[in-house]
Amino acid sequence: MLRVTNGRVHDPGNAVAGEVRDVWLDGGKVVAEPAAEPADVATLDAAGCVVFPGGVELHSHVAGSKVNAGRIMCPEDHVDHYRCRTDVTRAGCGHTVPTTYLTGYEYARLGYTTLFEAAVPPLTARHAHEELRDIPILDTGCYTVMGNNHLVMKVLSDPDEERRAARLRDLVAWLLHATRAYAVKIVNPGGVESWKWHGGPVDLDTSVPPYGVTPRRILTGLAAAADELGLPHPVHVHLNHLGVPGNVAVTLASMQALAGRRAHFTHLQFHSYEATRSGSYASGAPAVAESINQHPEFTCDVGQLVFGPATTMTSDAPMEFRLHHLHKDKWANSDIEMESGAGVVPMRYSPRQLVNAVQWCVGLELMLLIRDPWRVFLTTDHPNAGPFVAYPMIVRLLMDREFRREWLEKLNPRVRRFTTLHELDREYTLDEIATVTRAGQARVLGLADKGHLGVGADADVAVYREQGDRERMFAAPAWVVKGGEVVVRDGEVVAAVDGRPLGVDLGDPPPLAADLAEQFESYSSVRLANYAVEDAYVPDQVLIPCAP
Amino acid sequence: MVVHEDVVCIHCGCLCDDLVVEVEDDRITKVKKACGIGRNKFLHAQSDTPVPSIAGREVGVGEAVAEAARLLRQARNPLVYGLSSTTAEAQAEAVELAELLGGCLDNVSSY
Amino acid sequence: MIARQQVGLATCTLGEVKNRADLVIFWGCNPRESHQRHQARYSASVKGQFIPEGRKGRRIVAIDVRPTSTTAAADQFIQVEPGSTFETATLLRALVAGKRIGIEEDAKVGGVPLHVWRELAEAIKAADYGVILFGLGVTHDRGHDLNVEELGALIREVNDYTRFYGLPMRGHGNVTGSNQVMGWQTGYPIAVNFNRGYPRYNPGEFSVLGLLAREEVDAAIIIATDPGAHLPGDSVAALQAIPTIYLEPHVNTTTGWATVVIPVAPAGVAAEGTFYRMDNVPLRVRKLVDSPFPSDEEVLRSIKETILHA
Ligand SMILES: [Zn+2]
Numbered sequence: 001m002l003r004v005t006n007g008r009v010h011d012p013g014n015a016v017a018g019e020v021r022d023v024w025l026d027g028g029k030v031v032a033e034p035a036a037e038p039a040d041v042a043t044l045d046a047a048g049c050v051v052f053p054g055g056v057e058l059h060s061h062v063a064g065s066k067v068n069a070g071r072i073m074c075p076e077d078h079v080d081h082y083r084c085r086t087d088v089t090r091a092g093c094g095h096t097v098p099t100t101y102l103t104g105y106e107y108a109r110l111g112y113t114t115l116f117e118a119a120v121p122p123l124t125a126r127h128a129h130e131e132l133r134d135i136p137i138l139d140t141g142c143y144t145v146m147g148n149n150h151l152v153m154k155v156l157s158d159p160d161e162e163r164r165a166a167r168l169r170d171l172v173a174w175l176l177h178a179t180r181a182y183a184v185k186i187v188n189p190g191g192v193e194s195w196k197w198h199g200g201p202v203d204l205d206t207s208v209p210p211y212g213v214t215p216r217r218i219l220t221g222l223a224a225a226a227d228e229l230g231l232p233h234p235v236h237v238h239l240n241h242l243g244v245p246g247n248v249a250v251t252l253a254s255m256q257a258l259a260g261r262r263a264h265f266t267h268l269q270f271h272s273y274e275a276t277r278s279g280s281y282a283s284g285a286p287a288v289a290e291s292i293n294q295h296p297e298f299t300c301d302v303g304q305l306v307f308g309p310a311t312t313m314t315s316d317a318p319m320e321f322r323l324h325h326l327h328k329d330k331w332a333n334s335d336i337e338m339e340s341g342a343g344v345v346p347m348r349y350s351p352r353q354l355v356n357a358v359q360w361c362v363g364l365e366l367m368l369l370i371r372d373p374w375r376v377f378l379t380t381d382h383p384n385a386g387p388f389v390a391y392p393m394i395v396r397l398l399m400d401r402e403f404r405r406e407w408l409e410k411l412n413p414r415v416r417r418f419t420t421l422h423e424l425d426r427e428y429t430l431d432e433i434a435t436v437t438r439a440g441q442a443r444v445l446g447l448a449d450k451g452h453l454g455v456g457a458d459a460d461v462a463v464y465r466e467q468g469d470r471e472r473m474f475a476a477p478a479w480v481v482k483g484g485e486v487v488v489r490d491g492e493v494v495a496a497v498d499g500r501p502l503g504v505d506l507g508d509p510p511p512l513a514a515d516l517a518e519q520f521e522s523y524s525s526v527r528l529a530n531y532a533v534e535d536a537y538v539p540d541q542v543l544i545p546c547a548p
Numbered sequence: 549m550v551v552h553e554d555v556v557c558i559h560c561g562c563l564c565d566d567l568v569v570e571v572e573d574d575r576i577t578k579v580k581k582a583c584g585i586g587r588n589k590f591l592h593a594q595s596d597t598p599v600p601s602i603a604g605r606e607v608g609v610g611e612a613v614a615e616a617a618r619l620l621r622q623a624r625n626p627l628v629y630g631l632s633s634t635t636a637e638a639q640a641e642a643v644e645l646a647e648l649l650g651g652c653l654d655n656v657s658s659y
Numbered sequence: 660m661i662a663r664q665q666v667g668l669a670t671c672t673l674g675e676v677k678n679r680a681d682l683v684i685f686w687g688c689n690p691r692e693s694h695q696r697h698q699a700r701y702s703a704s705v706k707g708q709f710i711p712e713g714r715k716g717r718r719i720v721a722i723d724v725r726p727t728s729t730t731a732a733a734d735q736f737i738q739v740e741p742g743s744t745f746e747t748a749t750l751l752r753a754l755v756a757g758k759r760i761g762i763e764e765d766a767k768v769g770g771v772p773l774h775v776w777r778e779l780a781e782a783i784k785a786a787d788y789g790v791i792l793f794g795l796g797v798t799h800d801r802g803h804d805l806n807v808e809e810l811g812a813l814i815r816e817v818n819d820y821t822r823f824y825g826l827p828m829r830g831h832g833n834v835t836g837s838n839q840v841m842g843w844q845t846g847y848p849i850a851v852n853f854n855r856g857y858p859r860y861n862p863g864e865f866s867v868l869g870l871l872a873r874e875e876v877d878a879a880i881i882i883a884t885d886p887g888a889h890l891p892g893d894s895v896a897a898l899q900a901i902p903t904i905y906l907e908p909h910v911n912t913t914t915g916w917a918t919v920v921i922p923v924a925p926a927g928v929a930a931e932g933t934f935y936r937m938d939n940v941p942l943r944v945r946k947l948v949d950s951p952f953p954s955d956e957e958v959l960r961s962i963k964e965t966i967l968h969a
Contacts, residue, residue: 072838075846078846084855084857085647091845123940127935127941130843196788196822331669333667333824337672337675345667526942527566530943556943558944559832562694562700562936564696571947596909597922601919613962616880616904617962629884631833632883632884634832635927635934637933637956638926641956644844648963650853652865652876653851654849656830658850658868
């Protein structure tokens with residue numbers, strides 16, 4: 001048994017806002033304070049500290065084919081960032097694209113204990129699970145990309161609305177089960193397939209070859225399927241036109257299309273740009289934030305830009321090609337048959353670059369303008385907008401408006417004409433930070449045992465020493481506890497326990513419909529029998545119940 | 549007899565995954581759909597097995613493993629090399645071994 | 660590998676070749692010998708979703724230094740001089756970009772008349788979905804990685820006009836997997852050194868040929884690879900001069916001289932696990948029969964544990 005004592009507990013899920021109280025952990029769970037002092041108890045004296053639930057990352061790119069393509073493509077990312085093997089840890093290297101072991105240690109060193117890889121094509125799902133298995137300490141899961149999947153689009157091309165919905169629901173369940181994934185991901189719906197046909201960017205009502213379905217139908221169809229299956233996490237949406245000035249229009253239209261349904265919009269920073277008269281970037285954050293404010297059924301994460309090196313990697317192959325053209329740097333691409341695509345382009349964001357400065361402001365504007373911290377989460381879309389190791393600095397930017405002002409001074413001065421960040425005075429409280437970094441994520445992921453410290457929660461706890469400099473405070477936790485074991489002490493990993501794979505309990509989903517199976521056997525390069533990920537890749541997967 | 553369908557061929561980088569392999573008394577007796585080389589690979593997979601040995605002297609696997617560990621541990625800069633026709637799971641073990649030994653690690657695609 | 664780090668590679672899975680590629684260029688490879696079902700399953704005669712006619716729906720070009728069964732079965736065989744890969748790829752880049760090139764129309768490049776290259780450049784731009792499948796004839800031609808880099812640049816630039824990709828015809832079993840696993844665990848796909856406790860990368864310095872040539876390693880463990888079949892003679896001689904441990908399911912020349920021979924269950928026959936296809940698609944290979952011997956994975960783990968607990 002472990003007792004965390006004397007700390008100020010911030011547990012927004014249970015309305016505990018900085019009260020000094022003890023947290024008791026036993027058998028991997030938070031337990032009630034025992035009636036009598038137990039014989040065998042270890043104590044962490046958290047006097048002068050805040051006690052948070054373990055951090056929950058709901059959108060990051062840490063495992064699988066495109067992440068590894070980024071690692072292999074960018075040795076220059078690794079040379080100055082390395083860790084030696086120790087008695088408890090494996091060696092590793094990498095800054096924006098760290099190796100799997102280092103990824104686990106670095107997340108744990110910030111107080112995170114749960115992690116989701118945000119984009120896995122079914123055909124390479126085994127690869128993602130192999131890497132997730134090699135990420136220590138954290139519980140992990142992944143999302144399956146479906147927004148350009150041929151079977152999905154074929155089903156959606158059925159004019160019969162009722163049959164279409166029923167068949168799509170079964171197909172989504174089958175795909176999630178086959179990939180042992182946690183949620184439905186949509187990336188640039190229809191846009192990746194369009195690119196394979198040399199088509200331009202798609203709008204909500206563009207008919208996409210070869211099935212003639214529109215992004216609108218893909219979005220609404222998959223959102224409905226996720227709802228009907230009662231998946232713990234709603235559709236996780238990367239919208240069309242990522243990174244393009246003026247994309248606020250398609251963002252707002254997509255929100256309108258999904259109104260009334262649960263949906264999570266990811267890295268909204270990249271989707272909240274007005275176009276200036278010359279076609280350059282201006283902030284569209286106020287309008288997008290207002291839309292989120294008005295729709296309690298929506299959540300979002302921000303994808304905050306971090307100045308310095310980044311590695312963009314998405315299933316949005318056409319977007320990566322556009323980036324490659326802008327920067328003329330390396331470009332890796334992989335079209336994935338019948339499903340998806342992927343692109344990787346290394347980047348460096350600079351505060352003097354007006355575009356990057358606007359993007360940086362847009363992310364913070366969204367965080368400050370969306371009023372409900374339960375519906376906006378801190379991410380950097382790692383490593384697209386920057387590496388996750390920048391989280392402590394971003395927390396300080398949210399909590400400290402003076403610090404924000406200092407930073408604004410360093411930006412290209414023209415940024416004030418195109419953004420509103422300099423007008424925003426809001427400062428996040430510790431409770432709000434606890435919400436946007438763990439409690440809110442856990443709730444929208446449907447992880448009832450994560451993101452809070454009530455009795456029955458997983459014994460995942462992060463203890464930070466109170467300091468005025470919030471960046472330093474959150475950069476090196478005094479202790480991090482995972483599953484009841486102390487894994488980090490004074491910012492260093494002291495035990496590397498294994499994390500657990502997380503999945504959803506879909507029961508025994510119906511087999512793939514005969515016409516879809518025939519289509520698969522005809523046009524896939526693997527046999528249907530060899531497509532589904534075997535149990536060996538997700539040993540003892542924890543299955544979260546659905547609520548249809 | 550057991551018939552295995554949709555078996556993945558291990559010969560080349562194509563990984564053809566539609567092979568039919570028949571097994572009788574724990575011996576592979578028939579391989580269908582594979583190319584000539586792939587079929588031979590399966591049909592001969594259980595023959596020409598070496599014996600565990602140290603400097604040409606036949607030993608048990610356990611003794612060979614112990615000697616392997618001893619030789620690697622006493623080396624100043626050991627090399628872990630190859631990894632072409634084995635599983636990713638074995639390759640991962642090889643990486644950790646190289647790391648533990650503080651040695652070098654390479655595969656067949658560096659030249 | 661190194662080329663991919665310089666410029667990246669635009670690629671696709673083999674199912675995309677099957678379903679979409681209307682132009683397939685086999686460059687410096689002979690799949691009809693080395694990857695015998697490649698053309699029937701993925702790249703030539705196979706019927707794809709958007710190439711329903713199969714072989715008739717594709718234009719097949721073979722570029723090689725000598726005639727092979729692959730070049731014989733192609734629609735067009737461009738026989739080039741050895742050592743000309745870089746030069747011809749550069750020429751194609753210029754032609755695709757419509758740049759003026761300072762050579763006479765009747766001149767030859769790589770031993771091939773300019774008009775042939777001009778027609779190929781036009782065919783590349785006119786294709787809906789083109790693919791270059793390249794093999795040892797490119798990677799082991801004079802220039803090595805620079806050739807792949809130049810092909811990569813060509814492929815990238817053609818994407819301004821149409822979809823166009825490159826795929827290396829990777830060889831034995833799970834070579835691709837070894838690059839992937841090293842990538843996610845060490846950050847680098849080849850040539851890693853742990854002397855300082857963390858992974859350092861330097862092809863040449865830390866790759867097997869250089870290490871053996873400079874006699875920098877004093878023991879070796881060789882897994883699932885026959886050095887006799889892969890390495891040049893002087894490298895094999897260097898291995899024979901140091902203690903070697905060899906994990907291998909079959910008798911071969913190396914089992915004759917390795918210091919310690921540990922027989923293993925052959926992967927995909929008597930041991931299961933993951934193999935990566937040449938296009939990085941992972942598949943599960945199976946255990947079909949029992950072996951009296953442990954798998955590579957089990958032997959390596961035992962060695963590791965013996966060392967850890969020594
Ligand atoms: Zn993302």
